[in-house]
Amino acid sequence: MPASTRPDILPLLPSQAWILDQLRESQLNAQRFNLCRVLTVPAECVTASALTAVTAVWRSHGALRATFHQERGAWRQHIADAFAQPPFRSVDLSRVPATEREAAIDRLTETLHNTLNVETGPLVRFLHIHAEADTSSNLVVVVHHLVCDYLSLSMLISDLDSAIARLREGREPRIVVGADYAQAVRALAAYSASDTLLGELPYWASQPWDETVMLPTDRPDYEGEAFRQWTSLTVSVDERHTHAVIRTLPEQEGLAPQQVIVGTVADALTAWADGPICVQVLRHGRDFKHGADGPVVLPPQVWRTVGFFATSGLVIVPPRGVLDPVAYLQSIAELMRAAPNHGTGIGLLRWSAPAGPFSTAVRKMWSRSAVQLNYFGSGSRRARNAFQAISVCDRPISSAPDPLESRLPLTVRMAVRADRLRVTLDYDAGLHLGSTAAEIAQLICDGFSRYASATAT
Incomplete structure (x- = not known):
């Protein structure tokens, strides 16, 4: 099947074309054009719960699983299978002095920004940062602008909130899914x-x-x-x-x-x-x-x-x-x-x-x-x-x-x-x-x- 007719290969949205056809040429680091949020999540959201919430969001939004490549001189996007492993990691800060943890979170977040890759992926990463048991933790979300605008970022945060809230109540996450990304593109x-x-x-x-x-x-x-x-x-x-x-x-x-x-x-x-x-x-x-x-x-x-x-x-x-x-x-x-x-x-x-x-x-x-x-x-x-x-x-x-x-x-x-x-x-x-x-x-x-x-x- 020609790549252009494969269901997992899509054309670009207009702002994606702006980034890849114009902005990318001038950028020193084209991999970094990101949006970011640092969330505080409840103590009940241990690493396993955070991974379950992230997985539900990852499987619900095709754009998050996109990578980009050139086909006969034209950029295209490829959407990975929904059951691919989500780009999630968990970091323990319990041995970092309490007065130094904010600096540690900043350093981790800055490092996370530099781990995205337009062509090989991923274009989003989730990092769960925790310390002592029975205390709140943080979930850092870094996503490349190619796959997420500010309205979409609000959706992601809302979906993570909904998933974590349901898990806290002992229920499975349930994400309200919009129109199919590929169909819309x-x-x-x-x-x-x-x-x-x-x-x-x-x-x-x-x-x-x-x-x-x-x-x-x-x-x-x-x-x-x-x-x-x-x-x-x-x-x-x-x-x-x-x-x-x-x-x-x-x-x-x-x-x-x-x-x-x-x-x-x-x-x-x-x-x-x-x-x-x-x-x-x-x-x-x-x-x-x-x-x-x-x-x-x-x-x-x-x-x-x-x-x-x-x-x-x-x-x-x-x-x-x-x-x-x-x-x-x-x-x-x-x-x-x-x-x-x-x-x-x-x-x-x-x-x-x-x-x-x-x-x-x-x-x-x-x-x-x-x-x-x-x-x-x-x-x-x-x-x-x-x-x-x-x-x-x-x-x-x-x-x-x-x-x-x-x-x-x-x-x-x-x-x-x-x-x-x-x-x-x-x-x-x-x-x-x-x-x-x-x-x-x-x-x-x-x-x-x-x-x-x-x-x-």
Whole structure:
């Protein structure tokens, strides 16, 4: 049977293609592009119980068992049998002094990051760390981004919690399984090759690409390979303003929270850049449709399917000009609604569609991206702690990009934590001074204050 028709060999999702076809070329260590969580599990969860819970999760999610290889110059993914042994180990820290155990966990976690392998696997590892009997232990989960987006990571943690809770009650784990991973991947690949997707091209060709500007930098761009000084700056919006822009303003004006987020950031960055900019907006990538009124592309229950389905789309945002804040948000929302498939169709055209006469033009459009915006939702403190048996450790986890990784010089990440909107700027200090990053962060925070005041009536 040809490899391309084997049931265990699949095409790539769009963000997988982005990693393997573009990002991987610049990375010094392409094996490390990971997500990580350190969990605290109850004393009843001894090593055997932890292995049983991990095995249930491992068998339920095909993406975790993926490896990637090239077939006639094209990357493909292979899904191992569900009954393959899960990548699980258990480590005893009982002889490590109690004051040194956190450092030991950090060292183990850092080592675990470097054990994943894109081509030979595994792309996820589970490490159970325990000390004295009758005390809580830790379960470390490290998973490569190729097989897991942030929504999927939440599913994995929830599934582990459910499995451990059932084991604590003397019951067998039972994982709520979503749509079949292979079926979902093939459905999206078929849509990416369809005439329906190609029908989006006139919309994208009509956008004002030549009017967009790039974000200013303090230093000229690099020539050739260079050490990228990836740095992060995080600021928080107070609870009152967070609630206003995430809850009150969307309800008051009939907007989605993401539309308010995009509009607020667009207002700040277009003022700084002094012109319209093209923003990459990351979406969950699970709601593609065949045309504006057509059926959904992916199978039912894909919301419970683990995989790197998250896909970036594009939107060109103008400066606010003379518009009042609410009118500007409405205009941004209209731009986002007008784009086919929420603007993510161009992500399929760029990374998943078979090459065609349009490919060069799409690559040129994509190259006008000035910034990426990732909004990870508005989970409250209560929602984050709504586990039955585990808790997620709020310890810093190393996630710095590869030092040679070539990506957009500015990414804005946002998430609500403890009822406050946390804004993180990931930037290259070789291009932007720290003072400039602080200025951008202040512009964004001032914007949230401005838009929050629009809710006062």
